[in-house]
Amino acid sequence: MSHSSSDRIAQALREWVASAPAGTRLPSTRELVAHHEASPVTVQKALRMLMGQGLIESRPGVGTFVCTAPVARPQDYGWQTAALGSPQRSLPRPTAALRATANDMITLRSGYPDRDLLPERLVRAALTRSARGTSAVTRPPVAGLPDLQAWFASELGQLTPPGVAAPAAGDAVIFPGSQSGLVTAFRALVGAGESLVIESPSYWGAILAAAEVGVRLVPVPSGSHGPDPEDLDRALTQTGARAFYAQPHFANPTGAHWSPELSEAVLDVVKRHGVFLIEDDWAHDFGIDEDVVPLAARDEDGHVVYLRSLTKSVSPAIRVAGLVARGPARDRILADFQAQSMYVSGVLQAAALDVVLQPSWRSHLRSVRSQLASRRDLLVSAVRELIPSAHLDAAPRGGLNLWLRLPDHTDPHQISLACEQRGVAVAAGDDWFPAEPVGPYLRLNYAGPNPGAFPEGARIIEECLQRPQG
Template sequence: MSDDSSPARIAATLRQWIAAAPPGAKLPSTRSLVAQHGASPVTVQKALRSLAAQGVVESRPGVGTFVRAARPNDFGWQTAALGSPNHRIPELPTALQSAPNDAVALHSGYPERALLPERLVRAAFTRVARTDALVDRPPTAGLPELQSWFAAELESATPAGTTPVAPSDVVVIPGSQGGLSTAFRALVGAGRPLLMESPTYWGAILAAAQVGVEVIPVPSGFNGPDPDAVSRAFEQSGARAFYAQPSFASPTGALWSPELAGRVLDTVRQHGAFLIEDDAAHDFGMTADPRPVAAQDDGGHVVYIRSLSKSVSPAVRVAGLIARGPARKRILADAQAESIYVSGVLQAVALDVVTQPAWRTHLRRLRHELKTRRDLLVESLREHAPGVALEAVPQGGLNLWARLPDAVDLGRVIQECKSAGVIIGAGSEWFPAEPTGQYIRLNYAGPNPGAFPDGARTIGQVLARAA
């Protein structure tokens, strides 16, 4: 028998023949293939079966084997089976799209690898791999030590006279995105109104669409929402929950003043409602520290979510959700039904990282690095793209929120920048209702900050042509 008598070799030879043959062409007979390759009939049949499994050929009993004609899949039957969606699920935003290595990537929603505590994460995985976390099932609400850490972190911001949270108030969840869906389901429910800042985090818009809540947009800017507008929205809608990001909001970078936080919390209390506080940017302060509204609440009105996925590692999807009273019971029941529990390995890794002395050192370095990048991008835009208007420079977070002239075609600007190798995010993706202007979101935590001047120059040139 020859060297090309194995099923894999015969199949490879036949694929070359098939590539040059028209659809529907008949393959040589089994007898011919046996003689050609010096193989047994069983070996030839194995080769033909492998090609058939790959969809390359089709066998017709009693007739022969033929090159399969390519034809489009017909999924039309699913239209009737699925029916009309109750809620349109928005497409994933530019922030999650990958970019070529040579592009100036100003669109990402995550810090680049150089800004992560990679050494701490690798060491934590090594240590945890030697523990029982690899085989044990963790408690439904989370590892007690991690619950205690989340509670202590919020307690450190709690003013005197306010009842601090307890570790038992914490539910460990698989990232803030799952926490938002859980909170919206447990506290609001499908078809019911939910107040939401506009613009706001695209993931909250997605979670609201998935749950089927009725979103009531509340206009918000660099200083946060107008507390009177929040009050009116509660009164007019009858909503019992308000989703907001008081510390370094995405995309605006807003940091609520203590006065605003107090007024919003008073409004929430007056309406017997919840504030669902998303503190995903907690670790990204630069010239200011985060100000959790939950630290001022001891009546169970604030449901607080803090994620570690962006500051520790995207691979460690762990977050803490803090709630009190019956609300916590509903949230825990929903989280348990959704995922039963969060990986004990990931919880142990997260706990290991954030309890290392080097974690605080890393956060200090991160603070300095983010400020340097932010300032470089701001200066580059002011020099090379004066048509990009920054309402203010954020004191924390990962991105700039900027407005373009009303007369430009935003879609065209985005596409021309992309063609020139600069990826930016369209601000329209961050509005739960119609956009109120031509906005873009520019991330300064992505790779290659040295290219910020070139990116800004490209944006400026595209705007000049658009004008």
């Protein structure tokens, strides 16, 4: 019997237990096998599910019984208030983009691509091979598997212009996802109490990482085309910040893609001030109308610290990212990472490398590009036709999101709640501002499931916008 058979039996038993008095004896395994026309193994698996949930209990030699409902009593954790003291820093609340949504909802807030956009067959095969190999029982090097380091470095090296030294494999450090890389980079390169310039709006995870480290954020405005180099120059001059965090390619949430001219201008500002540019290339594999050429490919002096994750393009289950840095900066980053995490699972590293080295990986990315283009165009059309009260500045040339400006004086959190009550999950834009929001926004993700429901979702958003807000 399949896994779904045990789930089906467990659900039937769960309903039976809910209506049975505590202490009631369940039918024997033989009776359950006959009733559900299942194998003993499948029935036992279903029973173990209910035992794990505390609904039934087994009494050896007697049988299986419905558990007595525990009497709840209030817990007193007041002593912890004195033990913990006042929090040293206030961390941002978890973003709505990470909240799970019901299967029957129209999902426009997910931060991850739909399962249909992932190389599932490649991932399953790679995990199987990795689990059977030596990586399942050995500790990998601190900086990562050498072959995976070399792959991240070569991905940059292929885009390096003539005359510019390409990064070496030893310049790369493997992290368990980009969030870990951001925390380490901010702590090693900036430090608690120091300033970090950041685009506004920007990735909420970077804002969270800065709060975790205790870095003071200095926002510079960034729209659909990126930041103004003069604003960046002014912020670095006034604050003496050590680094600038940015997403030059299909930024989350705005979708901004820097032009070559802007990229050169920003690099000039960074070099003139002698600071680091922490380049988050999160959407490297999600270009639609343009390919990504990282700024790090044009930097050989160690000003750009480059971060690229495979979590979104390969699988959320394979949290692997590569950070490329040169000189003492790389040494500090590696030392901090070793103190915090020691190393990344060799099984996950080997699986990630297996996927990206398969010949079909490139054809998969071409397919994803085409599918994202169709999904983006469908949502853009629905927004412009069915949400006339809102404004979409530009259709992004890659990435996963639309950045929708709502009418002035709209409360995006109320709109988000109203939409959710109508079966549409959207994310209020406030989470992406490192300081006060400059206006009400929604971030709409076009990489989620059921793109055919995008027009209906847009219609519901407009109806919620037209309702009076209390």
